[in-house]
Amino acid sequence: MNLYERFLAQDMRALARAITLVESGYAEGQALLRQLRGRGHARVVGLTGSPGAGKSTLTDRLIEEARKRDERVAVLAVDPSSPFTGGAILGDRIRMMRHHQDKNVYIRSLASRGALGGLAGATVASLALLEAFGFDRIFVETVGVGQSEVDIARVADTTVLILTPAAGDAVQAFKAGVMEIADVFVVNKFDLPGGERIVQELKTTLELAAPRPAGWKPPVLTAVAPKAEGIPELFEAMEAHYQHLQKHNLLEADRLERARFEIESVIQEWGRRKTREGQELIARVAHGDLTPEEAAMQLLGVLEGTRT
Template identity: 75%
Template sequence: MTVQENQAEELLHRFRQGDVRALARALTLVESGHPVGQELLKRLRGQAQAKVVGITGSPGAGKSTLTDRLILEARKRGERVGVLAVDPSSPFTGGAILGDRIRMMRHHRDPGVYIRSLASRGALGGLAGATVAALALLEAFGFDRIFVETVGVGQSEVDIARVADTTLLVLTPAAGDAVQAFKAGVMEIADLFAVNKFDLPGGERIIQELKSALELSPPRPGGWRPPIFPTVAATGEGVEALFEGLEAHHRHLLEHGLLETHRLERARFEVESVIQEWGRRKTQSAGELVARVARGELSPEEAALALLDPDQPR
């Protein structure tokens, strides 16, 4: 048995014993693409399923505070909760800025809650490439519900719908016209809406705009119609009703046999993310090939094929 296999076996044993430090180590290995992390993923993937909720919305909408309140609701029901907070990357270190964890500090002593920040590293969808892999580890560790909170970077937030079973879009009265969000395509991915900071002026207006916009959108799979919940995360107002809405959507997925479709799409997204990361690394070290594209000597397609098959004549 190789050293890596020994490391994987030892870590796997501790992981299955419920050692939180083993979970943290496994997440680090997976996020860095280490072979031991990949081996752990193969052995642990698919052993359990959690209720996965994606929380997205523009920066400043109160996603982190709302997530904090939803954690409390889940804990009241006896659920073990995992949180993946995909933070903006530091432009200097590439690491996560950890802003979301600061707002959830009340849970740091609760053994039934585990919060992990992942650096987006510039991922266009606001999701790190390792997010789905980390999600699989949290499921295998036995969490009942996992919240995935994204950076909040506009239209490319649609990636969260490919990862989560239920997608919650958080809007605020102060964020502008809800119809503009609809035009951007962000609203089309939401299974539920939360109008947070509802105590600010314009709350009722944005709800009416949402209702009007949703009337124009096609029904979701199984005939689901996204409900709208007014919330004030700072005080907890409306959060219990929102949590019940999340539960209702999960029941809908079960009743219509849609969960398996979600899981397959999640795996497809993960494979695509690996390919994209592979392509990014390849092009960074292919200076001459890129220069030939810039000079018009090669088309981008020819350059990409050359990266895929270096033995191909050019």
């Protein structure tokens, strides 16, 4: 059987191979994606927060909760890439290894590959493959730095922001504008000092925030992931938000925004490749012989005097 047939036959190795081909940008991967895109429909949950917030441990517990409900679960853990080598740590799977023998759980690390917001277009393409494979729920865990929180809201149906007490997380959330995009807030490590304070800060700020689509009011929950405390409540909140999207016909808009993000990511990646090839033009910009716009138009193959 070819890769497409093996994929449809639920061969996990075929799924892994398909994601690798898509992530690496091979034509074979794009052809396979074209055949499979649009199959299946999963609940996509974005999990984001600052490093050390306990995202991976929380994800591990959410996998457990989903399996109790007989859901097939996939996880995409997006790791930061080095801006110098392009390499990534890809270490999140270590914390979720207890699920590795469960055939209804698939965990994959992806490199951000220098994407400006921490999410690469390959992440969305991989989501399409996981949906086509028949997973019911897909968790996307982001690096939690830069603008990745904002990007994940464009990709996920439900965005969960994970904060911790006594780490200045609330202040950072307010500054970064993440308050406007998170659908569910959870204060993890709630057993540490300062837990009640950050919950009250979040609730007060949300009362002053702009109204959400169709009147959704983001809940503020608490959890202690290693002890599995607060996990069922968090899962129910995620489900309530998804039901809200269904009731108000907002899911189609989510899908369109996800496609828009994927196209923009492809354009960004193409532009980065072009700049690596155009050293002479870059030198001319540095010396003042060309404006950045003129150089960009030449790199993109736009004829002089035209605009697209």
